[in-house]
Amino acid sequence: MSATGSTTISLVEKKKPFDWKRLTFMLLGMGLFVFVYYCPPLPDAIDPMGEHFVLSQQAKGALAVFLLAATWWVFEVVPIGVTSLTIGVLQALFMIRDPKVAFKDFMDPSVLFIFGSIVIGMVFTKTGLTKRIAYKMLSIVGEKTSMIMLGCFVMTAALTHVMAHTAVAATMFPLLMAIHALYSDEEEPSKFGKGLFIGMAYVAGAGSIITLLGAARGAVALGFYKDIMNVDISFFELTAYMFPIGWLMTFLLWGFFMLVCKPERTAIPGLKERSKIMYAELGKWKRNEILTVVIVVATILIIALKNFIPALSGLHKTGILLCSTIAFFLFNILDVDDLEDIPWNIILLFAGAMSIGFCLWETGAAKWLAVNWLILFENSPPIIFILGMAFFVMMMTNFIMNVAAIAISLPVALVVAPYLGVAGEVILFSALVVSGMPFLLLVGAAPNAIAYNSKMFTTGEFFLYGIPASILLMLVTWLAVTVIWPLMGMAIFVPN
Numbered sequence: 001m002s003a004t005g006s007t008t009i010s011l012v013e014k015k016k017p018f019d020w021k022r023l024t025f026m027l028l029g030m031g032l033f034v035f036v037y038y039c040p041p042l043p044d045a046i047d048p049m050g051e052h053f054v055l056s057q058q059a060k061g062a063l064a065v066f067l068l069a070a071t072w073w074v075f076e077v078v079p080i081g082v083t084s085l086t087i088g089v090l091q092a093l094f095m096i097r098d099p100k101v102a103f104k105d106f107m108d109p110s111v112l113f114i115f116g117s118i119v120i121g122m123v124f125t126k127t128g129l130t131k132r133i134a135y136k137m138l139s140i141v142g143e144k145t146s147m148i149m150l151g152c153f154v155m156t157a158a159l160t161h162v163m164a165h166t167a168v169a170a171t172m173f174p175l176l177m178a179i180h181a182l183y184s185d186e187e188e189p190s191k192f193g194k195g196l197f198i199g200m201a202y203v204a205g206a207g208s209i210i211t212l213l214g215a216a217r218g219a220v221a222l223g224f225y226k227d228i229m230n231v232d233i234s235f236f237e238l239t240a241y242m243f244p245i246g247w248l249m250t251f252l253l254w255g256f257f258m259l260v261c262k263p264e265r266t267a268i269p270g271l272k273e274r275s276k277i278m279y280a281e282l283g284k285w286k287r288n289e290i291l292t293v294v295i296v297v298a299t300i301l302i303i304a305l306k307n308f309i310p311a312l313s314g315l316h317k318t319g320i321l322l323c324s325t326i327a328f329f330l331f332n333i334l335d336v337d338d339l340e341d342i343p344w345n346i347i348l349l350f351a352g353a354m355s356i357g358f359c360l361w362e363t364g365a366a367k368w369l370a371v372n373w374l375i376l377f378e379n380s381p382p383i384i385f386i387l388g389m390a391f392f393v394m395m396m397t398n399f400i401m402n403v404a405a406i407a408i409s410l411p412v413a414l415v416v417a418p419y420l421g422v423a424g425e426v427i428l429f430s431a432l433v434v435s436g437m438p439f440l441l442l443v444g445a446a447p448n449a450i451a452y453n454s455k456m457f458t459t460g461e462f463f464l465y466g467i468p469a470s471i472l473l474m475l476v477t478w479l480a481v482t483v484i485w486p487l488m489g490m491a492i493f494v495p496n
């Protein structure tokens with residue numbers, strides 16, 4: 001072999017520098033697990049009624065797994081889907097939960113709903129519907145990058161009024177990819193790309209709080225509230241109170257991302273005319289495009305109507321959504337090769353998130369945390385108690401299902417509230433606001449993980465942007481409680 005050839009091979013085989021950062025956070029996650037799992041028993045949590053909540057060894061194990069997973073997810077010690085597998089493995093090896101139960105959660109209906117939503121996004125891309133929508137939108141909003149971002153955010157928020165935010169994110173994702181391709185020929189991340197994709201995920205959450213159709217959490221929380229307080233809150237009452245908050249957050253998030261992710265280019269010259277030309281070049285609507293629209297609209301319509309038509313109420317939304325996946329294959333819109341394009345890393349991420357969420361719930365660890373936190377505010381001013389409860393729900397919904405975050409905190413909060421002269425409704429609505437917007441971790445909501453598939457940002461960047469965004473959310477919640485809702489007639493305080 002020639003000297004030149006040897007030199008080439010040695011350059012190719014040159015070792016990468018050792019990743020000390022990865023090792024540090026890998027060991028940190030393991031250390032947190034060991035410390036919490038093997039620490040001495042912790043004091044019981046005691047609610048205002050005197051009921052004790054014991055932190056069992058299994059509950060300590062759930063907290064230990066939770067801390068390890070959070071550390072590894074934020075710092076991407078291993079692929080996020082592999083961290084999810086670790087969640088199931090630790091539950092099985094340390095007998096925190098029965099392995100059959102721990103791994104069964106990996107195929108929870110919510111995970112399959114995300115799968116079905118992602119398939120819809122894939123079909124939009126494959127059939128060309130994505131480009132058709134993107135070019136039409138760009139020909140309307142114009143060439144300024146600020147208006148392009150605003151147009152994407154408004155479309156995302158509006159769609160969540162009538163369909164699940166997971167499905168909206170999956171539908172918008174390929175659209176945003178097409179828009180970014182027109183913005184930059186480079187595959188490298190851009191500031192505009194970061195703002196576009198992270199913003200889409202955040203805005204999908206903001207829009208989803210406005211109606212019961214945006215996410216399951218609203219309907220579950222209202223049913224839960226009726227069982228506890230014997231007060232029925234209607235679809236339209238919820239929408240009336242949530243509408244100003246959801247849209248205020250949408251526009252504030254647009255301003256936020258225009259500030260922290262200011263696009264490298266203020267405009268894309270000639271984009272408006274180019275979009276019109278590219279739209280015309282797509283020609284007439286094709287068979288697969290029409291079929292896709294029919295299937296998706298029918299699916300969304302049935303899911304929406306099941307909330308109003310008793311005959312449809314027994315149909316599970318995941319079953320309805322997966323019918324669309326089957327239909328795509330029946331009509332040869334998709335084939336077996338398309339299954340290879342499914343982002344299984346994202347599916348596994350949510351599978352693990354469901355497993356740790358149920359683990360914290362079933363072992364009593366989440367209840368223990370909720371009681372200990374809320375009792376800190378039992379002698380506080382009413383507004384501090386309301387915001388303290390909202391803060392807890394906001395943080396927990398980044399790690400576990402938002403429905404579970406509400407379910408563990410609402411009963412305790414509603415017991416404490418009367419002693420402080422706080423009305424039950426404001427507790428419910430403030431919890432619903434923050435539970436829809438987990439801005440810190442990808443596992444907090446499906447749109448977060450779908451946006452991550454763009455490769456425009458890291459999990460660490462998502463977390464860092466989420467800190468000021470979460471502060472903004474808490475400020476808007478304070479504004480809602482102190483100004484907006486009282487002006488709309490909501491009772492905030494009641495006589496002790």
